[in-house]
Amino acid sequence: MVSHIATVARKDFDDASRSKLLWALIGLLVGMVVIGYAAIWYVVDDASASEVLGFLGFPLQTLVPIAALITGYMAVVGERRSGSIKLLLGLPPNRADVVFGKLLGRATVIGTAIALAFVTALVLSSIFFGAVPLFALVEFGLLTLLFGVAFVGFAVGVSAAVATRGKSMAIVVGSYMLFVALWELVTAGPYRLLYGEGPGTEPATWYLVLEQLNPLTAYTTLATEIVEGTIPPFTFQYGLESFEASQMTPAERYAGEAPFYLQEWFGIVVLLGWLLVPALIGYYRFSRADL
Template identity: 30%
Template sequence: MMRWSPLARKECRSIATSRGVWLLALLLVPWAYRPSYVGWDALGPNITVAYVQVAAELLLPLGVLLLSYQSIVGERTSGSIKFVLGLPLTRTDILLGKIVGRTAGIYGPVCLSFLALAVIGLLSYGVFNPLLFTGQVVLTGVLVLALVTVATSVSALASRTVTAVAIVFVGVYLLLTLLWTTIAESLFTAITGTPVNPYSPPASGLLFLLVRLSPNGAYHVASNWLLGVGNSAANYANVLTKLKPATNTNILVVDATFPPHQIPWYLQQVVGLGILLAWIVIPLAVARYRFSRGDLA
């Protein structure tokens, strides 16, 4: 029996009954619904599936992090962590209960947003592939789980709320979500001494690997794989534009840079899914190690 399940249910109810998660779910629909000629031309009715990917850009990560970063440090600050520590649970149970519960509490309302997008897409474009749509929804759920895990892990390690805020919103959101491509290109230049012209990038496995190491980058690689639009950590529409004949943009796309037989194994799209899963396993392992030995009283 999973001892952490009562705590997970409590966390789920707490999040699912909050205004924040429903505001997020409401905003995701107009945020994600972005008809595009290039998307319709390549995907047809399955452009509805691509809207799920768009929903996961910027707004969803911000909402997930906002709803998760105080999960433990907030209770430590208020003193209510003493009640949780008094339950017959290990520190690992507490971490798992917090992560699973918050993920479920966020993912449920978000899935209703996806359902609304499905209805809009069905009425606008016709019948799309339901299995493909389900796959995108599940993959986005993995992204939500990864972001909740990262934020909760930071919350478990931080001794003050301000520290958790700085790490989550500067480190995770600003650097790893908004600015990661630029940072990855700068890191590549610092390591190799080779400047990066994104309009004509070098065919370097290291460069393309660095770009997809962030949670959102890895998610986009796997999402684009499902959509069949190209091997890239960028938005599907930008990838399609990059791959159009006589078109050049500053988007890094493996298919536009490497000959098919010279693509390194670690740039295969399935590896993107592995990287996304690593954002669940590694932060949880680090947090479990430190949280189990820390003094929360």
């Protein structure tokens, strides 16, 4: 059976390039890089080109997921809402082609914006700081690309799994709020109830596993291995665990040699999981949906 994933992806990307979406994302990410480099060059004395990459970790982990979720949450359900899904499925593409073609197309959109942002960072690094940490810049760019595509995969999966725009928006917004604003409450809260105290610097292993599953934690843990300095995850803190503990990686908080699923590299598996598992679940539900 011939796959039409590439055809759907190409049309999806072409549609995005003719809309304001792609250009808004490019403007958002490139503008953030320009402002970041200019501000650091002006404010911070003796900052190196390598250190600036670390400073970019905070705005990137904030803006990239939002941009990716906006890019993906209407990918499939928007076609169902307009009725064009019946026309699309009347052509050679089948339901698998639609879901994974949309995923590839929307991933290309966010990937284009991220690539241009890092090309801008390369140019500004040379202009403002007279040096380019090329290897670290490429590694950090590829990691950020995976981070963004993971959120696209999640959003497209949600979009394929539900029948209305409202449900899709509610799930992606609620999930983002869980990762950013509620994560400590839903992980450290039960920990305190079970053990009578908040998680310290060496908590139970199950708690560290939950921490590793947050895509923000996975991204910042991996990014810290690439750039100079530490990039803590941008998550709300409620005092259920100490500030010192919240700045440490799951591997650093494990007593002894950390098992493979708590080591830094496992963050790649976590991000791939957020990319693939929701997309597969979304396809499963979409393949059985009555259109």
